[in-house]
Amino acid sequence: MWDTSKDYRLLVAEKSVELFLRAVEGANFKGKWNKKQALQTARKMTSEIQTLYYSYLEPSEMAKTPQIGLLEDQAMEIVEALGGESWHRQFLELANRDEKEKLEESLAKIKFFLNTISGLVNRLSLGQINDPVIGIDIKKGEISSVSRHPHADQLLVCNVNLQERALTVVTNDLEIKEANQVAVALLPPEVFMGITSEGMFLGVDGVVLKDVKGDLGKIPHGIPLKAVNETRNLVENFLQ
Structure with missing residues (x-):
């Protein structure tokens, strides 16, 4: 039986949600976006990941679960809440020079989170791999x-x-x-x-x-x- 509670793919996914929440909670993004929706949706993702922790399914089976599909849908909802497909461009365009260094760090954290979630199904499809x-x-x-x-x-x-x-x-x-x-x-x-x-x-x-x-x-x-x-x-x- 595969110990899903120690699967590095799920551990990093959950940690990436935490990283996203900290980045958005402390952000002062200028432009049209829905901070409340982005945060609420991200918080829901943690419970889906927790469900997978205790599923004890093979990784290839986890990749087919409703939770994975829901996580992907929630990531898309967050992109929409941030302003749509070009969300990061509007934030950069509206920032002044003094704000850009900190802003680029926050945007990079959000991109890491979105990439981690969107790539989760492919990493799970690789099967039982116990390596960080x-x-x-x-x-x-x-x-x-x-x-x-x-x-x-x-x-x-x-x-x-x-x-x-x-x-x-x-x-x-x-x-x-x-x-x-x-x-x-x-x-x-x-x-x-x-x-x-x-x-x-x-x-x-x-x-x-x-x-x-x-x-x-x-x-x-x-x-x-x-x-x-x-x-x-x-x-x-x-x-x-």
Whole structure:
């Protein structure tokens, strides 16, 4: 029997709801959006995840439950409450320069939450995997642009194309270049001297993997096991 109460996919999903609630409760977003509805809907999601905790179903069976469908519907309701498909753009456009750094961090936390919930069914479909890395998505991306970090000479700021979306990743590998094919762990956002990083490149011995195989936006192929060690630790830290 699979112990669903210890399934990392559910643990990270529940923690991502908490992250979302904190981000929205403390936010001062400008524009047309329904804060009350967003918060109320997110709070309902916790009870659906708790139901899955005590289901003791196989992961592939959990993926077919009404709770998963309801979580996906609730995530879509939250997007509508935030202002619709381009919700994050309106908040950025209405923010002044002094507000943008904190705003970008809050928006990144919301994106992480929405991605965690929307990708839950696919991660559950992978079956019985007792490893923290299964709690988040790892996808193949392509570097679309690279720039120096404005406040740190030993960091680069990369825009990464994941096919369905783009994200920002801060890295200390100064050899990374445009068009590199990378593996990205979509982790809880972290701020590096004013720049919010939405994930981490997988690498070995401090060097980013730059010729990753597979389809853009999908799980990369042939990743060395030790390349996910740091991701595993970061997921565990997030859950503490």
